[in-house]
Amino acid sequence: MSTTQSRARAVEAMFSSIARWYDFLNHVLSLGLDITWRKKAAARLGPALRGGKILDLACGTGDLSIAIARAGQTAVITGGDFSDAMLAIARAKVARHKLDQRITMEKADALNLPYPDGAFDGVTCAFGVRNFADLDLGLAQMARVTKPGGRLVILEFTTPSNRLAAALYRFYFTRILPLLGGLVSGNRGAYQYLPDTVYAFPSPPELARRVERAGFDDVEFTPLTFGICGIHSAVKK
Numbered sequence: 001m002s003t004t005q006s007r008a009r010a011v012e013a014m015f016s017s018i019a020r021w022y023d024f025l026n027h028v029l030s031l032g033l034d035i036t037w038r039k040k041a042a043a044r045l046g047p048a049l050r051g052g053k054i055l056d057l058a059c060g061t062g063d064l065s066i067a068i069a070r071a072g073q074t075a076v077i078t079g080g081d082f083s084d085a086m087l088a089i090a091r092a093k094v095a096r097h098k099l100d101q102r103i104t105m106e107k108a109d110a111l112n113l114p115y116p117d118g119a120f121d122g123v124t125c126a127f128g129v130r131n132f133a134d135l136d137l138g139l140a141q142m143a144r145v146t147k148p149g150g151r152l153v154i155l156e157f158t159t160p161s162n163r164l165a166a167a168l169y170r171f172y173f174t175r176i177l178p179l180l181g182g183l184v185s186g187n188r189g190a191y192q193y194l195p196d197t198v199y200a201f202p203s204p205p206e207l208a209r210r211v212e213r214a215g216f217d218d219v220e221f222t223p224l225t226f227g228i229c230g231i232h233s234a235v236k237k
């Protein structure tokens with residue numbers, strides 16, 4: 001097994017192990033901000049929301065897929081993730097919200113997407129690209145399945161540029177979050193993995209360059225909440 005494959009397996013096992021606590025911890029640890037962030041990300045799909053086919057990649061428990069369905073009443077959404085445990089929660093949630101006519105949840109590996117070229121008018125990924133075992137391969141796959149002129153929206157954690165905000169963020173992210181996340185989920189490693197990967201992840205300008213290199217134009221970055229996370233949007237060439 002290659003290093004990329006074994007890293008992907010470890011990521012899949014980690015998310016499966018915390019799946020049942022994932023939503024609760026997301027909302028508590030972000031003080032509910034994650035809900036607003038996803039709404040803003042959904043809105044960035046723009047024209048693709050009007051009757052478009054959207055792929056919500058690394059959909060996890062489906063919150064962004066649901067936000068997209070609400071933002072675009074005629075959009076049809078496929079949620080793709082490689083964790084069966086996350087997908088099971090997503091499917092139950094979509095059925096509870098009576099959105100199963102518009103949202104389909106499917107097993108899909110972001111590094112080898114089971115969709116033809118240009119299958120979607122828009123592709124989204126919330127807090128997912130940071131976990132890809134090979135970021136450039138994941139971006140290339142997202143470009144491949146997006147139609148020319150279609151939209152890409154990536155929501156991801158970043159590190160604030162303001163020094164005070166950066167210091168508070170670091171304290172919360174590296175001390176409080178792993179402690180609380182570990183206590184509730186029983187998997188401290190998973191909540192240590194979060195700050196570790198955020199600090200190791202490319203900066204917004206670097207990610208923008210890699211998104212462009214993958215085949216997108218008009219890459220725009222919008223910071224949210226003092227720059228603790230942000231949205232990259234782009235248009236497929």
Ligand SMILES: C[S@@+](CC[C@H](N)C(=O)[O-])C[C@H]1O[C@@H](n2cnc3c(N)ncnc32)[C@H](O)[C@@H]1O
Nearest residue numbers: 015058059060081082083086109110126127131
């Ligand atoms: C932090 S969660 C984000 C879930 C959701 N998008 C959200 O907004 O809460 C990351 C998700 O990425 C998925 N993931 C990571 N690498 C993946 C890959 N190569 N293919 C498919 N899913 C992947 C994990 O299984 C997990 O559900």
